[in-house]
Amino acid sequence: MKKNRMSKLNKILEIPEEVYSDVPKISLVGFDEMIIENYKGILEYEEFFVRISTYHGIISINGYNLNLETMTNDDIRVTGKIESLDIERVTD
Amino acid sequence: MIIKRIINYIYGYLRIIVEGYYIERFINICRNKKYTMWNIKKNNDIKISLNIEIKNYKEICRVARSTHCKVKIKAKRGLPFLINKYKKRKIFVLFLLIIAFAIFLSSNFVWNIDIIEENGAEIENIMEDINQAGLTIGEFKGNVNTKEIINKVRLDRDDIAWMGIELKGTNAIVKLVKAEGKPNIVDEDEYCNIVSDKNGVITKINAQNGTANVKVGDTISEGDILINGWMEGKYTGVRYVHAKGEIEARVWYTKNKTIEYNTTEKHNTGNTETNYGIKINNFKINFPKGVSKFKFYDTIETESKMKIFSNFYLPISVIKTTNQEYEEVKKTYSVEEAKSLGIQEIEQELESEIENKNNIVNKNINTYENENSIDIYVTYEVLENIGTNEKIVF
Numbered sequence: 035m036k037k038n039r040m041s042k043l044n045k046i047l048e049i050p051e052e053v054y055s056d057v058p059k060i061s062l063v064g065f066d067e068m069i070i071e072n073y074k075g076i077l078e079y080e081e082f083f084v085r086i087s088t089y090h091g092i093i094s095i096n097g098y099n100l101n102l103e104t105m106t107n108d109d110i111r112v113t114g115k116i117e118s119l120d121i122e123r124v125t126d
Numbered sequence: 127m128i129i130k131r132i133i134n135y136i137y138g139y140l141r142i143i144v145e146g147y148y149i150e151r152f153i154n155i156c157r158n159k160k161y162t163m164w165n166i167k168k169n170n171d172i173k174i175s176l177n178i179e180i181k182n183y184k185e186i187c188r189v190a191r192s193t194h195c196k197v198k199i200k201a202k203r204g205l206p207f208l209i210n211k212y213k214k215r216k217i218f219v220l221f222l223l224i225i226a227f228a229i230f231l232s233s234n235f236v237w238n239i240d241i242i243e244e245n246g247a248e249i250e251n252i253m254e255d256i257n258q259a260g261l262t263i264g265e266f267k268g269n270v271n272t273k274e275i276i277n278k279v280r281l282d283r284d285d286i287a288w289m290g291i292e293l294k295g296t297n298a299i300v301k302l303v304k305a306e307g308k309p310n311i312v313d314e315d316e317y318c319n320i321v322s323d324k325n326g327v328i329t330k331i332n333a334q335n336g337t338a339n340v341k342v343g344d345t346i347s348e349g350d351i352l353i354n355g356w357m358e359g360k361y362t363g364v365r366y367v368h369a370k371g372e373i374e375a376r377v378w379y380t381k382n383k384t385i386e387y388n389t390t391e392k393h394n395t396g397n398t399e400t401n402y403g404i405k406i407n408n409f410k411i412n413f414p415k416g417v418s419k420f421k422f423y424d425t426i427e428t429e430s431k432m433k434i435f436s437n438f439y440l441p442i443s444v445i446k447t448t449n450q451e452y453e454e455v456k457k458t459y460s461v462e463e464a465k466s467l468g469i470q471e472i473e474q475e476l477e478s479e480i481e482n483k484n485n486i487v488n489k490n491i492n493t494y495e496n497e498n499s500i501d502i503y504v505t506y507e508v509l510e511n512i513g514t515n516e517k518i519v520f
Contacts, residue, residue, distance in 0.1 A: 075154040081168040102166035102176075104127075105157060 058088035065116050068095065071109040076102070084112055092122040138180045138204030141165075145173050146195030155189050175200060229434070236265045237296040238431055238439035247304040249286065255279050261291065261298060264407065264441065270298070296439045317366040320353040320513040322346045326375035329509065336369030346375065355518050366518065373513045376487065379476055379506045385468040386499040387461075390454045403445040405429065410445070420451040461500065465493055468502035476506050485509045 044054055052059040052071050059071040070086055070093060077085040077092065079102065084095045100114035144152060149172070156163060161182040168174050178186055190197045212219050239261065243249060259278040261270055272291040280286055287305035291298060320336070325347045331338050336353040340346060355369040397420065403412040426448045432440040459467065469491060477483060488507035493500055 075157060076150050079150055079153065079166075079168060079174070080171075100168075102153075104164045105153075105166065106162065107157070107160060 056089040058090055058093070060093065060119075062116070062119075066113060068112045068116060068119075069109055070112070073108075073110050076110075086110065086112075091124045094120045094122070096120075134177075134179070135204050138202070138206040139177050140180060140183060140199055141175060141177050141201040141203065142183075142186070143169070143173060143175045143198045143200050144190060144195050145198070146190070146193060147172060148193045148195065149174055152190060152193045152195050155193065156186060159185065159189070161186060180204075180206070232440070233296060233438060234267050235296060235441075236261065236267060236270060236293070236298045237263060237441045239263060239298045239300060241300045241302065244301070244303040249283075249302055249304055252279075252283075252300075252302065255282055256300060258282075261300075267293060267296075295435065314368060316368060317355045317518040318369055318515045319351050319355045319518055320369045320371060320373065321516040322348055322350045322352050322373075322375075322512055323514050324348060324375070324377050324510070324512050326377040326510075326512065328352075328373065328375050330374040331371065332373070333369070333371040335367050336371065338371070352513050369515070371513075372511065374509055375512050377508050377510050377512070379479060379508065380503060381472045381476055382501060382503045383468050383472055384499050384501050385459070385464045387459050387464060388498065389457050389459075391457055392452045393455045395451045395453055397451040399423075399449040401447045401449075403447070405443045405445055407441050412445075418449050420449060422454060423449040423451045425449055461495060464500045465502065468493075468500065469504060472502060472504040476504065480506065480508055482508075482510075 044051075050059075051057050056072050058073060059069075061069045061071075063069070070088070072088060073093075074087045074089060077087050079085075079100075081100055082096065082098050084100050084102070086093045086095075095112060095116055096118040097114050097116040100112055100116075103111045103113050105111075146152065153163070153166070153174075162179055164177050166174055166176040187197050239253070239256065241252060241256075256275065256279060259275040259282075261275050270291075270293065272293070275291060276289045280289060285305050286302055288301075288303040290301045292301070293299075326345075328340050328342050328344050328346060331340060331342060331352070333353045335357075336355050337357055339351045339354050346352070352373050353369040353371045356364050356366045358364050399415070399418060399420070401412065401414050403410060405411075428446050428448070429443050430446070432442045432444065434440065480486065485508050486506055487509055488505075490503075490505040490507070492503040492505075494503075
């Protein structure tokens with residue numbers, strides 16, 4: 035109930051959802067750069083395969099020459115040739 | 127992002143290689159402990175390279191040990207390492223600082239004075255006057271009071287209409303406008319005569335105001351009164367007026383020249399030698415290449431000031447002296463050739479003097495042949511309006 039009211043207020047104020055909640059935001063810039071906000075950690079990292087866990091599921095990226103550029107607490111930037119993107123939803 | 131990079135560079139960072147089987151675990155632990163890492167790249171199955179801050183290095187080593195990874199430093203980058211590197215080269219850094227300081231110091235002085243005259247008019251001795259007023263080469267820029275200098279120079283001289291000094295870098299640009307000598311203007315309501323300003327013979331005289339002093343056909347010389355500034359009436363007596371009128375006269379322009387039949391002419395062969403020298407303020411050093419090979423030569427000296435940037439002049443200038451070889455060619459003219467050459471030269475000179483070429487009435491050429499030379503006299507007869515106002519002084 036409390037959460038609902040918060041979200042209503044935020045909707046009025048038009049604050050982006052990823053700022054106040056832990057919903058991951060995935061943005062692709064071209065096919066070579068990907069920014070994931072609100073991530074939890076890295077599960078696997080190979081040059082051709084990256085698995086990143088978020089609060090709502092797991093994102094797995096296929097490609098080649100994948101680099102993890104600029105890791106901060108909230109977001110991670112993956113660069114390289116991205117071929118495909120899979121999402122594994124966590125069901126409660 | 128760029129600001130972050132710059133800050134990282136200032137504080138210094140390391141590129142390390144982590145080797146081990148639990149690399150993802152290592153990354154996650156580091157992330158949880160909020161160590162900043164960037165440019166993570168997998169080299170092969172068990173090796174990654176990444177950038178970290180210096181201050182976290184020991185902690186990261188500890189994390190790596192707990193995850194059974196090996197840490198190797200690949201490169202040290204950033205300002206702290208650079209400073210460390212140059213700590214051993216103290217003299218180099220010292221001289222770098224000295225040079226920077228010297229440039230800073232010398233930029234506070236005037237090293238070059240450019241004088242720009244409007245319309246290419248030349249004003250004599252202006253440099254000395256400017257120097258006397260306080261703007262000299264080597265003067266501290268803070269001491270140059272442009273307003274005061276302008277006032278001083280303008281007080282000393284009366285041939286300057288406008289003057290401006292602009293300090294640009296180490297360059298002082300002095301801009302000048304020369305004052306034109308103003309004609310003698312006599313007021314309309316003042317009494318004046320009309321006076322001849324040339325020698326000639328009157329062909330037409332028309333006095334609108336005043337009394338004509340000369341008749342048509344009279345020979346006049348410079349300074350003669352043409353129209354008197356008074357009128358005489360039968361009943362009114364002598365009355366002074368502002369003389370007015372048109373006077374046309376035949377004026378002769380004569381020029382003569384002597385041309386010798388045998389002359390030597392300079393003829394450039396195109397061979398040149400250049401020597402260089404350095405001038406520091408007033409101290410000159412030449413680097414000559416021995417005595418010149420040429421028998422006859424002209425010396426041309428050009429001085430170019432050294433400058434670092436577009437307007438940062440140094441008190442050092444490079445002097446380039448060029449010796450141009452010439453041959454003396456003997457030439458003999460026949461009488462006819464000498465005559466035509468002389469006439470041509472004189473005609474050119476005369477025609478540049480005469481304002482309106484359409485008024486040329488007559489051309490007269492006299493030649494007198496001597497033993498070695500020929501004298502040529504050319505006279506132009508021109509119809510001109512003459513006369514200037516001259517105030518009557520009682």
